[in-house]
Structure formats: structure tokens, C-alpha cells
Amino acid sequence: MILGLNHITIAVSDLERSLKFYRETLGFTAHVKWDNGAYLSVGELWFCLSHDDPCPKNDYTHVAFDIEPKEFEAFAKRVVSSGVEVWKQNKSEGQSLYILDPDGHKLEIHSGSLKSRLESLRTKPYSGLVWL
Known part of the structure; x- marks a missing residue:
């Protein structure tokens, strides 16, 4: 397993x-x-x-890294001010910074959890959402 x-x-x-x-x-x-x-x-x-x-990717595939909510804003400001490219604006639950690494790998810095995301879906479900 x-x-x-x-x-x-x-x-x-x-x-x-x-x-x-x-x-x-x-x-x-x-x-x-x-x-x-x-x-x-x-x-x-x-x-x-x-x-x-x-190899270049044009899809939504990315790696998300966890950060404490209290550290998010200062970290995000520091990273963005260093010239890192932002590839997406956050539209979902929790704080997220979507950035590219030097080779264009899509990364996300996120404060939140699966639990908090699922809770947010109770009030704002995705189109076609089915609970399993």
C-alpha cells in the first residue's frame, strides 16, 4: 500500500x-x-x-509547498521583490502565491490544508462537484 x-x-x-x-x-x-x-x-x-x-508545460500541473499563514505575506513579498515570475493569481481558499522557478516549473506557496479546502467547497462548490 x-x-x-x-x-x-x-x-x-x-x-x-x-x-x-x-x-x-x-x-x-x-x-x-x-x-x-x-x-x-x-x-x-x-x-x-x-x-x-x-520540457515546457502549458497545463495546470504544479507543486505546492506549505507555509504558515502568519509567515505568508512577508515571504510572498520577499519572493516577488526578488524578481520571481508570478504565473497565476490566487482565486481559491487560503493564501497562495503561484511562481515559476528558473526553468519555468510551476510552484505554489500555499497556507491551507485539504480540510480547509473541503470546508470552503461546502459554501462555494466547484462546477459539477460531487462528494465521494
Whole structure:
């Protein structure tokens, strides 16, 4: 049986640039790097950068990272002021900042939980919503 998320690996075109972004801009902890990759962590999540040719994506696929609500505003201001590109404006429950990493990977910084999202759907359901 699946227990949960083990790790996330993303392809990056410039390992040093991406390592700097995830460490300095987003505050991840770096553990090791090698010629073609690096291992970082954020909270309990293992995050891997792998030197490769990232392929462009035009869909809604993204990775969302959790942040304490009290830290969201200052963090978002700092990240946006560093010149990071915002790819979407938040329209859903909770605070979210939707940004692109140096290779265009879609990221979200979100304060909220599945529980808070489901509660919001009781009063503002999505079109065609069915409770399972």
C-alpha cells in the first residue's frame, strides 16, 4: 500500500542556478550535490534537482509547498521583490502565491490544508462537484 509522497525530482537546465533559487529564494535545506544533481529538503519532503532538459508545460500541473499563514505575506513579498515570475493569481481558499522557478516549473506557496479546502467547497462548490 502507498504510504505517501517519498520525494519530488525536477529536471533543471542549470544546476547551480536552481540550487541557488531553492536555497536562497525559497529557503530549502541543501544536503549534497554532484555533477548532475542535488538533494535538498523542505520540512520532511525530500526534493531532488536533476540536470536535464526540462520540457515546457502549458497545463495546470504544479507543486505546492506549505507555509504558515502568519509567515505568508512577508515571504510572498520577499519572493516577488526578488524578481520571481508570478504565473497565476490566487482565486481559491487560503493564501497562495503561484511562481515559476528558473526553468519555468510551476510552484505554489500555499497556507491551507485539504480540510480547509473541503470546508470552503461546502459554501462555494466547484462546477459539477460531487462528494465521494
